[in-house]
Amino acid sequence: MKxxxxxxxxxxxxxPPEKGTRLFTYLILGVIVLVILGAFxxxxxxxxxxxxxxxxxxxxxxxxxxxxPTAEVAQEDLVLPGTLMAYVESPIYARTNGYLQKWYHDIxxxxxxxxxxxxxxxxxxxxxxxxxxxxxxxAQANANLSKxxxxxxxxxxxxxxxxxxxxxxxxxxxxxxxxxxxxxxANLRRLEELESFKHVYAPFSGxxxxxxxxxxxxxxxxNGGAQQELFTLAQxxxxxxxxxxxxxxxxxxxxxxEAFLELTQYPGQRFQGKVVRTAEAIDPNSRTLLTEVDVxxxxxxxxxxxxxxxxxxxxxxxxxVQVPVNALLFRAEGLRAVVVDANHKTHLRxxxxxxxxxxxxxxxxxxxxxxxxxxxxxxxxxxxxDVRVKQVAQADAAGTPAPAPPSKAPSTSGxxxxxx
Numbered sequence: 405m406k407x408x409x410x411x412x413x414x415x416x417x418x419x420p421p422e423k424g425t426r427l428f429t430y431l432i433l434g435v436i437v438l439v440i441l442g443a444f445x446x447x448x449x450x451x452x453x454x455x456x457x458x459x460x461x462x463x464x465x466x467x468x469x470x471x472x473p474t475a476e477v478a479q480e481d482l483v484l485p486g487t488l489m490a491y492v493e494s495p496i497y498a499r500t501n502g503y504l505q506k507w508y509h510d511i512x513x514x515x516x517x518x519x520x521x522x523x524x525x526x527x528x529x530x531x532x533x534x535x536x537x538x539x540x541x542x543a544q545a546n547a548n549l550s551k552x553x554x555x556x557x558x559x560x561x562x563x564x565x566x567x568x569x570x571x572x573x574x575x576x577x578x579x580x581x582x583x584x585x586x587x588x589x590a591n592l593r594r595l596e597e598l599e600s601f602k603h604v605y606a607p608f609s610g611x612x613x614x615x616x617x618x619x620x621x622x623x624x625x626x627n628g629g630a631q632q633e634l635f636t637l638a639q640x641x642x643x644x645x646x647x648x649x650x651x652x653x654x655x656x657x658x659x660x661x662e663a664f665l666e667l668t669q670y671p672g673q674r675f676q677g678k679v680v681r682t683a684e685a686i687d688p689n690s691r692t693l694l695t696e697v698d699v700x701x702x703x704x705x706x707x708x709x710x711x712x713x714x715x716x717x718x719x720x721x722x723x724x725v726q727v728p729v730n731a732l733l734f735r736a737e738g739l740r741a742v743v744v745d746a747n748h749k750t751h752l753r754x755x756x757x758x759x760x761x762x763x764x765x766x767x768x769x770x771x772x773x774x775x776x777x778x779x780x781x782x783x784x785x786x787x788x789x790d791v792r793v794k795q796v797a798q799a800d801a802a803g804t805p806a807p808a809p810p811s812k813a814p815s816t817s818g819x820x821x822x823x824x
Contacts, residue, residue, distance in 0.1 A: 465790050465791060465792050466782070466785075466789075466791050466792070467791070467792040467793070467794055468742075468744070468778045468779070468781070468785075468791050468792070468793055468794065469778065469779040469780065469793075469794050469795075469796045470744055470776040470777060470778055470779065470793045470794065470795060470796065471728075471731075471776070471777060471779060471795070471796045472773060472774070472775065472776065472777070473725035473726060473727045473767065473771050473772070473773055473775060473777060474725060474726045474727075474764070474773075475724075475725050475773040476724045476725060476726055476766065481715045481716060481717045481718065482649070482653055482656075482715070482716040482717075482718045483713055483714070483715050483716075483759075484647045484648065484649065484713075484714050484716065484759065485647070485711065485712075485713065485714070486645040486646060486647040486665070486697070486711070486712050486713070486714040487645065487646055487709070487710075487711065487712075488643055488644070488645055488706055488707065488708055488709060488710040488711070488712055489643070489644045489645070489646060489708050489709070490610075490613075490638035490639055490640050490643065490644070490708040491639045491640065491641070491642050491643060491644055491698070492608060492610065492638070492639040493613075493636065493637070493638040493639070493708065494607065494608075494636070494637055494638075495633045495635070495636050496521070496604065496606075496607070496633070496634050496635040496636070496637055497625075497626060497632055497633060497634060498524060498601065498604065498623045498624070498625055498626075498632070498634055499598070499601035499625050499626075500524060500526050500529055500598050500599075500601040500602055500623070500625050501526065501528060501529065501623060501624055501625050502524040502525050502526035502527070502528070502529065502602065502623050503524065503525045503620055503621065503622060503623060504522060504523075504524055504525075504617050504618065504619055504620060504621040504623055505522075505523040505524060505525040505619070506522065506523045506619060507521065507522040507523075507615065507617060507618070507619070508520055508521060508522060509521055509612055510612065510615055511612050511613060511614060511615050512611065512612065512613075513611065513612050514609075514610070514611045515606045515609065515610065515611075515612065515637075516606065516609045517606055517607070517608050517609045518605050518606060519605065519606045520603060520604070520605055521604045521605060521606055521612075521634070521635060522603075522604040522617070522634060522635075523602060523603055523604075524601075524602040524603075524604065524623050525602070526598075526599065526602045529595065529598055529599055529602070530599070532595050533592070533595040533596065533598075533599055536588065536591050536592040536595050537592060539588045539591075540585065540588040540589055540591075540592050542588075543581065543584045543585045543587075543588045544585050546581045546584070547578065547581035547582050547584065547585045549581075550574070550577045550578035550580075550581040550582075551578050551581075551582075553574045553577070553578070554571075554574040554575045554577070554578040556574075557570055557571040557574040557575075558571060558574075558575070601625075604634060604635075606637060607637070608637070608639060609639065610637045610638050610639040610640065611637070611638055611639075611640060611704075612635055612636070612637055613636045613637070613638050613708070614633070614635060614636035615634075615635055616633050616634060616635070617634050617635075638708055640701050640704065640706070640707070640708060641700065641701040641702055641704070642677075642698045642699055642700050642701055643698070643699050643701045643706045643708065644696055644697070644698060645665065645677070645696070645697040645698075645699060645712060645714055646694060646695070646696055646697075647694075647695050647697065647714045647716070648687070648690060648692035648693070648694060648695075649682075649692055649693040649694075649695050649716070650691070650692055650693075650758050650759065650768075651686050651691045651692065651693065652756070652758065652768055653716075653718060654682075654686065654692075654693040656718040657679060657682060657693060657695055657716065657718065658679065658682075659679055659680060659681060659682070660678055660679065661678060661679040661716060661717065661718065662676075662678055662717045663676075663677050663678055663679060663697045663714060663715060663716050663717065664676050664677065664714075664715050665677065665697075665699055665706075665712040665713065665714055665715075666712065666713045666715065667706075667710065667711075667712050667713075670705065675699050675700075675701075675705075675706065675712075676699070676700075677697045677698055677699030677700070678697065678698065679695055679696070679697055679716070680696055680697070680698045681695075681696050682694065682695045682696070683695070695716075697714060697716075724758060724766055724767065724768055725766075725767050725771050725772070725773055726761065726764040726765065726766055726767070727741065727764060727765055727767055727771065727777060728763065728764055728779065729763060729764065729765055730779055730780050731777045731778065731779050731780075731781070732755070732765070733752070733781045733783070733785070735752075737754075738754060739754070739755050739757065740752045740753060740754060740755065741753045741755055741767075741770065741771060741777050741778075741781075742777065742778040742781040742785050743771070743775050743776060743777055743778075744776045744777075744778060744791060744793055748790055748791055748792065748793060749788050749789065749790060749791075750778070750785055750786070750787065750788065750789045750791055751787060751788070752785075752786075752787050753770045753771060753775075754770055755767050755769070755770040755771065756768040756769035756770055776793065778791075779796060
């Protein structure tokens with residue numbers, strides 16, 4: 405029995421170390437799990453931080469809409485808008501007071517020079533004319549009596565019948581009466597001229613474009629207001645066309661330069677003319693040269709006040725592009741356009757503007773058809789700034805139908821940002 409007991413004691417003595425080993429193992433495993441969980445959490449937070457930083461950085465880069473300038477069709481003439489005006493146009497006023505008795509021609513009537521247009525009833529002027537004639541007759545009678553008296557006194561002084569003083573008085577009275585006759589005669593001629601103004605004649609050949617009177621209208625002499633204008637007479641053959649030539653082309657415009665007009669109401673028809681004169685000075689407000697083109701109008705197809713496209717044959721060979729008006733950036737240093745390069749960086753380009761087409765502008769210098777320009781650029785955009793680009797079709801940019809821009813673009817994407 406002792407031997408068996410002695411054999412069991414070593415086995416019992418080994419049990420406590422086995423339990424401690426297991427506990428230590430569990431602790432090690434727990435620490436490892438905690439380390440793994442901590443590392444995973446740290447890695448996850450770091451990934452979230454990097455994602456947030458990248459997202460914030462991407463959102464900090466502005467997104468801009470870009471499009472290409474539109475290349476203008478090559479042409480050998482300069483096309484400008486023009487306003488048709490009569491060669492001679494004049495309002496006709498009355499030179500005497502009265503009432504309109506009758507008018508003879510209405511608007512649209514072509515009248516020759518000297519044609520009777522209207523008659524004015526002038527009762528007051530008629531009475532003044534009668535009074536002036538009577539005054540003249542009285543003055544002439546008084547002058548004749550003074551002349552006879554002076555002649556008699558001059559004969560009597562030879563026989564000492566009158567004194568020298570009486571002779572001088574008689575001669576002086578006759579001279580005064582003669583001057584009075586001349587004064588009344590001049591007044592009579594003035595009233596006769598005024599009486600002749602009761603008949604209104606055309607001062608030149610032309611067409612009546614306005615009639616502001618009717619029978620019985622009170623007429624006042626002079627141009628005291630628009631209501632006093634009787635007629636408006638215009639000479640429309642030839643017809644004048646005024647155009648404003650940009651300063652860049654002013655050196656090519658000269659007297660005798662061939663030109664022609666195109667009007668929307670006469671599609672396919674050209675009205676030939678030529679430049680007759682220029683202002684010989686650049687307007688400092690518009691930076692243009694005022695130019696006059698005269699066009700024959702024997703068929704009376706061209707009306708004063710109309711609009712026409714004037715083609716000046718100046719042989720324009722320079723390449724030009726059009727840009728939408730919403731692509732322009734107004735800065736203190738002048739007009740600019742924002743161009744985006746292949747690296748998604750912005751550049752401010754100085755522009756030289758030509759003609760204004762309303763929704764678009766002609767650019768003479770500063771842009772090429774291959775450039776990408778920013779639409780509706782923000783004032784905060786500056787030189788060398790990183791941007792994200794979003795391509796816009798030219799039809800959407802200018803508001804007019806146009807072919808879509810080529811697919812080649814500086815990585816046009818609305819979601820991915822540029823990395824440098």
